[in-house]
Amino acid sequence: MFFHFAFSDAMFENLTDRLDSVFKKLRGHGKLTEENIQDAMREVRVALLEADVNYKVVKEFIAAVTEKAVGREVLSSLSPGQQVIKVVHDELVELLGSHEEPLRLDGRQPVSIMLAGLQGSGKTTTAGKLARMLREKGRKPFLVPADVYRPAAIQQLHVLGEQVGVPVFDSTTEDRPVDIAKRAVAEAEDKGYDTVIIDTAGRLHVDEALMTELKDISRAVPLTEILFVADAMTGQDAVTVADKFNSDLEITGVVLTKIEGDARGGAALSVKKVTGKPIKFVGVGESLDALEVFHPDRAASRILGMGDVLSLIEKA
């Protein structure tokens, strides 16, 4: 129920320590029981909440992981605290997605990818990054500015296109986003581009008019990917936003941006949990090569606020 412990700035490294102190009494006992892991779960709960994992997601997670931990033999090579962390960590990795999910680029060419999300999450930059990545893989991407609202958004994508050497569709703020998308796909077909990357304006999930605009685009052109671009620093609201984008658009994956900072990134778990969609990429910087595939194990360690400890535990 309520959690009590001394908070400190150094707490990132402290979860194992705290769990170990919780388990002092337990050392030598054979099994993890519901009673003896209850205090430990309280600590895990705090760690998850401090990482911005959504309150309800935490609740469910704790229940599930408690169930999994109960009855486990305490390995001789691990302290009970480490043992609990291992269970928690494994479960996190499992939930975050245990295998890589590449972009869907097969089927009838050109394929189209649409980027959507809240304002300022990193859509336009990610469009540039994806274009660069795909071009390096030998594909022929085509960047499409369909944000007719944000000042200089079209210009921004043109600059990025130039930087990565990828052509950019010629749209203006007078055009309707749906028409831009249709015309761009037609032009891609004509010119032999194989991957259309559509950048859309940032919008709030509660803005029904703009959410409808995205639905209209997805009906007007065949999209193989609708990527929800989310900021890794997002707090508790991540679930609400992701849930709405997913239910309106049937997103196919998630890109988590700005993860190179010191955010614990609990949004990753929240978004994955409510959408069930894979996190396909992470943004690790502003430069156009700063896009990486998502590593669930790293994300799990980060959420728990621990680095090296885990590699030790993993060897056990």
Next chain:
Amino acid sequence: SKTRETLASRLDTLFLGKKQIDEELLDELEEILITADLGVRTTQELLDAARTRVKRDQLSDPQALKEVLREKIYEYLQASDQPAELVMPESGPFVIMVVGVNGVGKTTSIGKIAAKFVRSGQSVLLVAGDTFRAAAIDQLKIWGDRVGVDVVARDPGSDPSSVVYEGLEYGVANDIDVIIIDTAGRLHTSVNLMEELKKIRRVIGKKMAGAPHEVMLVLDATTGQNSISQARMFSEAVGVTGLTLTKLDGTAKGGIVANICRELGIPVRFIGIGEQIDDLRDFDAREFVDALFNREPDETRQS
């Protein structure tokens, strides 16, 4: 207003159903506070304080508990060692330097704040200190056009400190009342970029004694606990004197600013409630506290 009503109804359904203060009620309050991004530590403190009061004053009325919580958060928001209002200098331009992590809404807020000053009869100059992000300069220029004020800018890629220097010269030469400096978004953990920001600040101070008069940190209400780290590190680097909290038109509550106000003593000056020029409000701590507790009724039942 709508927020007040919803708050009232939300809390009333929570409190009226209860004849007494019990752990279940405290649990529900915990959920409200944490999902508003107040953070687990502050939430814990608030609830502890509330429980102590309940015991000490023998409160049995859930409404009284509600008041304790609201007052406490209100207190946090007021805990500032800076003047609550922007204070203009006696003479010469009022210089505002705007900083923050990527994409929080710096440039947009600058446009809105400029419009606010213009409406009150001041002359305003914008300085395009973000020479890095693609089309950042064009974006600021469009805002300059919208507001009807001049923008000092150089080519993309040029040294931001020199642009800022030039901007101050222009501002002084043209008797400008308010100079607002845009800077590139940067993560507070990036040492190089934070050094660059310190340099910009130094250049401003050298050019004009006492400036910048306001270092405004822009925070995104959607951001969770990381806002604290942002506020700490930007403060250490460039001495933040005021906050603008953007994107409050969404469903995020931005509760973390309560912690920031309390811990760092920085007041919230403005809130952003949309992408348009008029979507800026002066911060009102009472309204903000009300909105923190405001939740859509069905939101609590979704799993």
